[in-house]
Amino acid sequence: MGKAIEKIAHESGHEVVGKFGRSQPPTVSALKDADVAIEFTRPELAPAHIMLCKEAGIPVVVGTTGWYAHFEEIKKSIHAEGALFTATNFSIGVNVAFYLNRVLAGIMNRYPEYAAGITEIHHTQKLDAPSGTAISLAEGIIREHIDFDNWALSTEEKQAFGGNLPVQALRMDDVPGTHTVTWNSAIDSISFTHTAHNRQGFAKGAVLAAEWIIGKQGVYSMADMLNFETI
Secondary structure, eight states, rough: HHHHHHHHHHHTOOOOOOOOOOOSSOHHHHHHOSSSSEEHHHHSTHHHHHHHHHHHHHOOOEESSSSSGGGGHHHHHHHHHHHEOOSSSOOOOHHHHHHHHHHHHHHHHGGGTOOEEEEEEETEEEEETSSSHHHHHHHHHHHHHOOOOOOOEESSSOBBBSSSEEEEEEEETTOOEEEEEEEEOOOOOEEEEOOOOOSHHHHHHHHHHHHHHTTOOOOOOOHHTTTTTOO
């Protein structure tokens, strides 16, 4: 992701003034050379990196997932002083899918004969399971459908009529990301799939978010930037 973001940033006319990782961790003084930071590292590193950016006085765009246990605490701190843009997926196409997913879930309240489930496939290097994108899809269904109140990781592809929404996570070589939402009945099935062909969509969205957040204060998401109609 770092290489893809750097390539698109250069193509968009931006200068990358620093690159940091486990072998060369960021410092406040180094971060002050930048107008904005883009964070795609590891779940255990992201919270500290966000707070470093706040201390340096620059906004930060975070694409790392799996750190959300710290989100509410960090959100309170950033709202008081700083700017954070966080998303489980920066792809424009995925965020259109998020919107369609919520619309469909609301419609399916009228048809209780359909059971719902999610399957996601990612590369074997992905550390968290299910993916942040799959969790966002699940939360969208839970938000709009009266019969679901939580999601649960499943070892197989299946659907449920309510309670825990099953989410299957598969890991395969060289798969940037595939997410399928299925509503299944005895008569037929309704499903939609988003398939990432490469990492460019994620990188492009992250650069667009970095451009958008400069000069702002607070906590933002792709919904804020894309300004989809509120459901």
